[in-house]
Amino acid sequence: MSDVPAFVVFTDLDGTLLDHFDYNFEAAKPTLLQLQHASIPVIPNTSKTFAELKVITEQIGLNTPFIVENGAAVYIPRDYFPQVPQGCVQIDEFWCKSFTIARDEILDFLNQLPSSLCDAFIGFSQMSSDQIALETGLSKQDALLASKKQFSEPIKWLGNERQKQQLAIYLSDRGANMLEGGRFFHISGQTNKGHAMQWLTNEFRLQFGVEHSIKGGLMTIALGDSYNDIDMLEVADVAVQIRSHKHAYPRLKRTESLIQTSQMGPEGWAEGINQIIKEFHK
Ligand SMILES: [Mg+2]
Structure with missing residues (x-):
């Protein structure tokens, strides 16, 4: 141009x-x-x-x-x-x-969560591409592209308001945070x-x-x-x-x-x- x-x-x-x-x-x-x-x-x-x-x-x-x-x-x-x-x-x-920080670091944080938060959400990394396709309404091929995150982990929220606050504090202590998007919450470093x-x-x-x-x-x-x-x-x-x-x-x-x-x-x-x-x- x-x-x-x-x-x-x-x-x-x-x-x-x-x-x-x-x-x-x-x-x-x-x-x-x-x-x-x-x-x-x-x-x-x-x-x-x-x-x-x-x-x-x-x-x-x-x-x-x-x-x-x-x-x-x-x-x-x-x-x-x-x-x-x-x-x-x-x-x-x-x-x-x-x-910002890479996704692997975020997944490390999530693997070390207190047990009270483990059932509060399900992340893309725990879903099959069939499940991601279902949750996003995307085709399986598009779901595969959507799952190729480099800097964040999208999660489907299943928990309550208290757990949401707990997770937000846990993440912020580690320099990460959670943003609410259209369909999912997105966990990432500071973006x-x-x-x-x-x-x-x-x-x-x-x-x-x-x-x-x-x-x-x-x-x-x-x-x-x-x-x-x-x-x-x-x-x-x-x-x-x-x-x-x-x-x-x-x-x-x-x-x-x-x-x-x-x-x-x-x-x-x-x-x-x-x-x-x-x-x-x-
Ligand atoms: Mg939007």
């Missing part, structure tokens, strides 16, 4: 760009095309894995960087930026910048969708030599539906909360430059982006 984009769009996938139930994004396609024509990058920022993202970005037709596992790492296609991005290692055809987004935004600015101003381009838009999106929604220049069928809009500190969509999933995604485009052209 060569043009300095006016905006960079960071988007959650499940329940945001993709439908919560069947993962389709039909309703967002015309808007995605519009952004592509305007050279506005769409950067997935999701709890999904590198293995999943490689497939999904191709299905969506994105050739952009993406952020995996709730901000654990940023992957950038090797030919995307003019310069090699700072502090990255090469993985396949990508540059990778990671921000933050907002922090990874800011790192990548800064990289865009360095690569294109632009300042953070509307005239210089590179304003950030973030879209998300759930609690694990709060960090990126708080730090974006414009935040779009997609309506969820599961819960009310998660509470944000910000009130400025905040859009809450009336529609859900990809319909809401298109609604939010189109509202911003309309405002921008006023």
Whole structure:
């Protein structure tokens, strides 16, 4: 890419760009095309894995960087930026910048849990790919990709509120934490969708030599539906909360430059982006 984009769009996938139930994004396609024509990058920022993202970005037709596992790492296609991005290692055809501890360390913590917490959840590492397929509603092949976590362990919660608090304390004592996503809780080291987004935004600015101003381009838009999106929604220049069928809009500190969509999933995604485009052209 060569043009300095006016905006960079960071988007959650499940329940945001993709439908919560069947993962389709039909309703967002015309808007995605519009952004592509305007050279506005769409950067997935999701709890999904590198293995999943490689497939999904191709299905969506994105050739952009993406952020995996709730901000654990940023992957950038090797030919995307003019310069090699700072502090990255090469993985396949990508540059990778990671921000947190690996999954093996998390599984070690979980193997040493007090017995009072052992029946409170079941983790992906304890499930067969058939079980993961059933729980996620994915095909067996997609479930296999979803299970290839590098930085986190998704768990299905079975316990009570007290156990949830106990587990949160146990994890936080070990520098790890638990985030509630659309379907699962995700246990990881310190990850933050907002922090990874800011790192990548800064990289865009360095690569294109632009300042953070509307005239210089590179304003950030973030879209998300759930609690694990709060960090990126708080730090974006414009935040779009997609309506969820599961819960009310998660509470944000910000009130400025905040859009809450009336529609859900990809319909809401298109609604939010189109509202911003309309405002921008006023
Ligand atoms: Mg979501």
